[in-house]
Amino acid sequence: MGPLIPNGLIPHEWDNLIAILIGLVFGFVLEASGFSSSRKLAGVFYGYDFAVLKVFFTAAVVALIGIYYMDYLGYVDVTQMYVHPTYLWGAIVGGIIMGLGFVAGGFCPGTSLCAVAIGKIDAVVYVIGIMIGVFIFSELFFLFQPLYEGSFLGNITLVDTFDINPYWFIFIFTIIAVISFFISDIIRKRTKKIFY
Structure with missing residues (x-):
């Protein structure tokens, strides 16, 4: 049955409208969860939240x-789902830049727009910085292109990379995730005395 658009169950023309609706709901959930707060977002790097x-x-x-459960039941065909292509070095360098921006500004691109929507000044400054970065990247793309398009690995997933059964991967x-939750609770309890 699914994916819905590639199988013709939803017309292709609905792509953008569905994306906007999903984006609105996602933004609402981010704000309702408190993710428009740079203090809350940066807390993961400092160990207090x-x-x-x-x-x-x-x-x-x-x-x-x-x-994968929907695939098992026959409602979704995992093999038809879009997998974004992997450009290894571009992903590594981009991840480092975004990580540094996340620590320095306390936002990621999505949460910064959520914070702009409710009028936070620090988020406005952060988004202006993103726009300047996008402008510089687009104008100097010819310099970044070898890195951006280099080390192309195709449309791979972690299941493909490690050649592992997807159900074992889900289990692992x-x-x-459970171990990360447990460790993060230990770290939060130790740093709570410092920040609160």
Whole structure:
């Protein structure tokens, strides 16, 4: 049955409308969860608040289990799902830049827009910085292109990379999530005295 758009169950013309609706709901959930607060977001790096880690890890585990369970029941065909292409060095360098920006500003691109929507000045400055970075990257793309398009690995997943049964991967990923939650609680309790 699924994915819905590639199989013609939802017309292709609905792509953008569905994306906007999902984005609105996602932004609402971010704000309702307190993720428009740079203090809360940066807390994961300083060890006093692991809500971001827990929420996104939980979302990843639920989505992973849900997709493969739906595939098992025949409602979704995992082989038809889009996998973004991997450019190894571009991903590594981009991840480092985004990580530094996350620590320095306390936002990621999505949460910064959520914070702008409710009028936070620090988020406005952060988004202006993102726009300047996007402008510089686009104008000097010819310099960055070898890095951006280098080390192309194709449309691979971790299951492909490690050549592991997807159900074993789900089990291992879930165990890693549970261990991460346990360790993050220990760290939070130790740093609580410092920050509160």
